[in-house]
Amino acid sequence: MRTQHHLLTAALAAASLLASPPAFAQGKAADYPSRPVRMIVPFAPGGASDFAGRIIQPALAERLKQQVVVDNRGGAAGNIGVEVAARATPDGYTFLQGNIGTMAINPNYYTKFPIRPLRDLVPVTQVVDVPGSLVVNPGLPAKTLKELIAHMKANPGKLNYGAPAPSSANTLEMIQFLRNTGTDAAQVNYKGGAGPAMIGLLSNEIQVMFVTFSSAVTFAKQGRIRMLAVISPKRNPAYPQVPTMREQGFNLVVGSWQGIFVPTGTPRPVVNALFKYGTAAMQDPTVIKRFTDGGVEIVVSKSPEDFLAFVKAETERFAKVIKEANIQTQ
Template sequence: MKRKLAVWAALALALCPALSLAQSNYPNRPVKIIVPFAPGGASDFVGRIMQPRLAELLGQPIVIENRGGAAGTIGMEAGARSAPDGYTLVLGNVGSVAINPGVFTHLSINNLKDFIPVTQVVDVPGVLIVHPSVPVNSVKELVAYVRANPGKLNYASPGAEAGMDMVHVPYKGGAGPAVTGLVAGETQMMFSTVSSAMGHIKSGRLKALAMTSPKRIQELPDVPTMRESGYLDGSSGSWQGVLVPAGTPREIVDRLFAVLVQTMKTPDVIERLAKGGAEAVTSASPKAFADFVAAETQRWGKVAKEAGATAD
């Protein structure tokens, strides 16, 4: 028995330097970022802006893999089941990370246990948008129009339902396909992240009625906030952050945190995000982001329970 213990101890000691060396050489091959939504949405927008600078800092190519479907759950599940070696990151958002656990009752993963949060990367305000054919120019006018025309408007979403008398049209793949459907006239209104809708708003293909942010944003200075429009509450905007599978070595998590913070503080990244209506934001530490994710999951779980919201 003593001999066996000695052999195991020797093996463990021999492997420690090898494991340490492997981690110190990280990364030595391309790194994949799973975006759990279809191309064209806010998460895809953010991921592709981060991609060049992150690749430069890590010294390896960054591959964006869009795994949309089921409001982000498909991509999150793929990320959670990936090897915990730092070569698969997940760019999650408030919906896929914190809201889904409260509205999907049959998830195969637990976001709080199956991931290590690394850092938040952006805040993206929400915006209430309508098709130009809808004869309204403010939130109050929209509410009055909906009440005067019950069931006439279709509203789009990436999968969740809301409460006025309208026809709900859920879209698979996140905000990108939902916004595309709105532009095409398949639906007439939706709440979206501003980065998913900015180009269509500026081109006149969509009308922005109100922002969900606390104040107006620089890129859309004439669009009032929901509060200015007389409504204290509205659909929230979205935060996004990077997570890795549980079990990823601490040294790799710390390395990723450092380069992600550096990426989000790069002037070109900040400027490009701002043009799309997003603000570069980083956490104080991986633990700070983990605490934030836990608090957000609890908050949105309570909201979902009180609203009786389900998405199964």
């Protein structure tokens, strides 16, 4: 009987431990965060991801009631930052500002890269959709898309175009553009995303490139570059004089979305808390104004599951694009 009593006591204790994680997790979520949080931006300063991250940073910090530290980890088309985030302790104190390139394109292009976003990271919420643009150095005579195509045909292979990464949406757009227009240009690769590539355009190291609207609009307004087209369904109110690609005969409307991701294994209550704080930060009046002024649309997910379904669909979409364009993967 004594042995049975001990066995019963042990069984009850084990059962109570099995039942305790939800309560324990809720307690941890209630305490989250209790120290500064790190936001990994997988590109160099100056690009769209850095632009978005630094706008979100103060509003998110205000709601978390903790400091949010932006950690730029550029290189390898964003894969360096992605790996740092995926291998971080899954406790909610490190999250990734992922985008269309790192989350949906790279998995289809860098097939040997050990990190698989859908396996190693948990999507929390989308935050923005950044329209694209086609820009040129103002030294070019072309002032319209039609004039650019004519100039490129008259000077085959003489222009350089910027590639923030071989697998970036901007690079894929340029490859498709060259193929569709029967033109040719030399690719110049840049490490760290749109920021370094934009410097190359400003210095005339390259003469043309596709780039996120937010990375280019200020320079365009200053006359330091010329924006020939916007990649979005309609003209952007932040620079309405520039026509869309569609208006000029090209059915190109792809945006560059961004969102929050945490390492797989992060407790669900913490994921829920970060979803709550992250979506609330996107409703901050200052955040709304700064993104609107930059021509960026705020888009938040209905739930982490909703964002997961979106990322899966985008990954499948770019698998098809890369296959149909016969782009060599690595």
